[in-house]
Amino acid sequence: MKILCLGEVLIDMLSQGAMPNDGDMPAMKPFQPFAGGAPANVAVAVAQLGGDSAMVSKVGGDTFGAFLKSMLAHYQVNTDFVWTAPHANTALAFVNLDEDGERSFDFYVDNAAHKHISQQDLSSISFTSDSALHFCSGSLSESDLLSGTMFILEKARENGAVVCLDINYRPAFWDDTANAPSRIDEAAKRVAVLKASREELNALYGEEHADAKIQEWLSAGVKIVLVTDGGGPVQYVTQSFEGTLTSPKVKVVDTTAAGDAFIGGFLYFLSTAVKNADKFNAWINNADNVREATAFAIRCGAHTVTQYGAFSALPTHADLNQ
Template structure:
């Protein structure tokens, strides 16, 4: 099985205990949960039994210690996880509406995750090909953006499959145009691109959706995945496309659904030892992606039935019934 390195932010999700259409109408209480999209993906791979690594920086503080311990307990190798006293671990306050949908308020800049630099990438992490995964939250400022691009380049040099979940949080960006440009800058560097329908609409900027997807495919990715919550997942390559409908479940909290989906997918690809060449071959017969996508959908579906992020992610035994439904 290939190793999976998820790079980026690990932070604390302060999750509301209330459900409200307008959280400002009441006093909310919050409970800490480990979170951060790449950290969630690493935990998802680890809990499924994969060779999971998290690369990033947290504070040398109570929250940072908590994150290191939690990821390790989830089966993640934390040898690539650094701690610093120069900044605190980031916080994200998460309010939920009556259906379990989220809204975020980030306490992040400055924070420890933004201090990771190119020199922190150890050559020893890249001695064998694997899967390198990142999200857009490490593109929000110039220094961490350059670090991310350097990590991608180092991984590509050693034959890693590059996975990019756009996972766009507009309130982390000082200028929306910066977000647009930064995401497009990364697309030629990746093999696997995942985005939700809202992110695709944003990146289309009024252009025809299929034309934009074709443009993306011409730039580099072998496979593009477009998610739409419980409505289904569209998979697209230069050779064809299709869709997968996730199992029907009752949603409690959508906090880590996308990360569970990505983690399940990367676990399945790593188990099959899929690298850039193999993914390109699979893209020629897109239906060959279905087994991995079904595992990914089952992971996402299970996770929304639980509250929280890392603690809600499934082990393989938890999704067996969803795979047979």
């Protein structure tokens, strides 16, 4: 099964080391550029494990955009659908890390190239029942993005592809955060696989309503909801069973791509276990299958937080076997 990942590919400017010391002169930590962007991280995560993945995005006609396309190709991600927007900028995300490796973000996304992905661009992409579409809520965050995303979402569904949404809520991406709960809800009801963090669910729908929202999505046809909680247990909920699995204790240095590694690992495992959507529907109803796939995804996320960066932190099978 081929995994197509729709959305932003950008530059993560990751804070490094100690703050420069020049007497009383104010200074900031240095930043090092890494290739990143949540959907792109998922595409690389699948490819690193030996899966078949493609990126669907746009980059700017700048040095950052050229770098990102070359990095995707280096990691064996298909870039046939990574277009260049000559008059747009490649998005930048400045990522500050605290002493526990937790992140805070400053996004520079004005006139970002990935915001110019159009329905006309996406009409060139075809789906079959042996493919999957993955996207994040950033692709719902502005009106122009929303129309193209819903177009390709319906196209994928109509052609029998498995569709996966990682909520990955980033308020700075949204033209109006008041639109986020309803837009995400509308898209979520149309996917087969949904991943969210407990923090995101609480922020979007309220802690007292989060579990009810999960059940609402399952009733609408979602096959599985995966809920992460930082380094805490991961919950999986399907239409017929649910459970939790613990995460291993590791030394955390950078959580930048942890969730992406998790869902990328899950999608990779799925792509090797089933050949098409019909097989998926039977596979997902087996609790042993779901536990095995979720456990593998947890191992992928756990490895990633022990490394700096995004693409470079995503595990291979050799990494997982150490």
